[in-house]
Amino acid sequence: MYSPLIVAEALLNGLMLGAVYALVALGLTLVYGVLHIVNFAHGAFLTVAMFGVWLAWSQLGMDPYLSMILIVPAMAALGYAAQRWIIGPASRGADNSILLVTLGLSIIIQNGLLALFSSDTRTIDTDYAFQVVELGPLLLSFPRVVGLGAALVTAVVLWVILNRTDVGRAIRAVAREKLGASLVGIDVGHIYAVTFAIGSACLGVAAALLMPVFYVEPNTGAAFVLVAFTIVVLGGMGSVVGALVGGLLIGVVESASSLWFGDSLGQIGIFLIFIAVLLIRPTGLFGARQ
């Protein structure tokens, strides 16, 4: 029904959308992999980061991409503080309490944002938001191309941190064996908070990539986190590679299903996959090793 060109473009659109999904999922899967908790406050943190990008643009006149230099460290600090001084102490080491603490935190953040910013949607207008990159006969949206590039770079940086640095080794050690790690002198509380900080920093990047093409209101994060949970399950809980591949795949599926079934039903494909993965391969694509 559609020409191959249109289908190719739709799939590329999906790939680029999926890259941003992957960024959101990276933070979620990292926290799960190390702390073994599902962070329900992840969406609220994304919303905070998006408001941060919006504020930097509206108050300081900063370009949303440039504002990463402010937002990413700020989000890392926020993530570190939240885990070290709120989530960690409040949960008293019990996993199911952590779940509730993060849920509570997300409700507090969401309503705090509602009180501060009201429920109005805010957007950023940039000259390049509707520019295109011409790739042969294909017209690719410029912010999407940037999004894909930045997501891939972030994933590589994350992989390097985890595999080639002392902090990364410590994170992996804690993830594998908490007690053993603390016996060899790793400060587990600190590493937990660092993991949270890295996960939140990913959200800072995602927020800066999203704002030129999307809007923010206090519930915006929730829409992405639902997709991110699907990606984490699809890719394998705790797997960085899984989150990246899963994110891209979900983006493509969403784009393809909205091309064929219409935008109203665009997300149906995502949740069909979610159910299928749970039924057929509950460990996810890359999550077999435990």
Added chain:
Amino acid sequence: MTAMFKSPSRRAVLRGGAAAAVTVLAAPRVLRAQPAAVKLGLLQPMSGFLAQAGDLARIGAEYAVKEINDAGGIKALGGAPVELIVGDSRSNAEAGAQATEELNSAGVVAIGGGFASGISLTATQAAARYDLPFLVDSAVADSITQRDLANTFRFGPNFTMATEVALANLVKLNDAAGKPAKTVALVHEDGLFGSGLAQIMQDKLPGLGFEIVEVISHPTPARDMSNVALRLRSLQPDLIIPSHYYNEFVLLARTLQQQRVKPKGIYAIFGGAASSYQFVSEYPEAAEGVFDCNHWGDPSNPTDAALKKEVEAQGKFFAYNAPINYSLVKVLAEAVEKAGAADRAAVIEQLASAEFASGVMPYGMTKFDASGQNASALPLNTQVQNGEIKVIYPADYAQAEPKFPV
């Protein structure tokens, strides 16, 4: 001589004090004798994704209230001033019903507004429980006035009335240009408003010689229109007929421009942005040539221009919400005037039976039919020409000749 300078006796001072005290005590009675303010409710999305529309509506309604009060208030009630109480529907149907309850508790005589079809449905129903008259402004779903709710009236045209006009004018436009448009794609939001309109178009367009090549629905708020634009690029329809709210219309028009989709015309029916000056001034290229069949004030009425000035003085962009809500407050005030009492039942009775001036809307005399629909409501056709929104049809109100194909 000396007596005149005699200091007052103690008794005189007491008498004077008592008299003064009586005067002070009597004062509230004097105030109470002034007529109490007539409270009118305005239900609009003041926050959320439709907040822009609500804000414009508020400006229009406040302008009307000021005019009424400056002219001496409600004369039948001894010059009682009108007090406007704004309820925030927060852009969703549930909150719309809640805000209606709040307006009821605030003691309003009648409510005007609603804006969106989904919100108007729940809000009018909530108001019906208190026999509280509700005059809907621009929400167009036919069903709003088809539920036998005695309290519900609609000032603007409904779907059926509007599409009839829109389609007749579309045929006229196409015929005058030598029938360049044969294929049509419908792009609509998937709520009550967009879906309802798309259904009517699907029923009627084939009979008028147009082939519908595609019907695309999308949720509100939409994140992205690139796939919609892609589908349109592959289908190359002569005409695109969009029906959605402001953000989505802007997103679509800009994405079409980005993806270089160039139909012979974009003919919006109740297009969210096609007749909004914000869109026209922010994205002049995407807006140029866009047609719309929408609520629109009579351009020859000087108050319409005054409203535009007032909106711009408040730092906003003009759109139809201001004139329609201005006019609607006028109708409600006239109904209270005719009823001679700030009484809900009496106002409903007047709305159901009397005729009203239509403010700046091109409706002639407003007269509600048995279902509560204003039988004389009429949308106007506009086109963006050189950065201005010009009325092109009907001839009585036209400011410019249509340019088609664009």
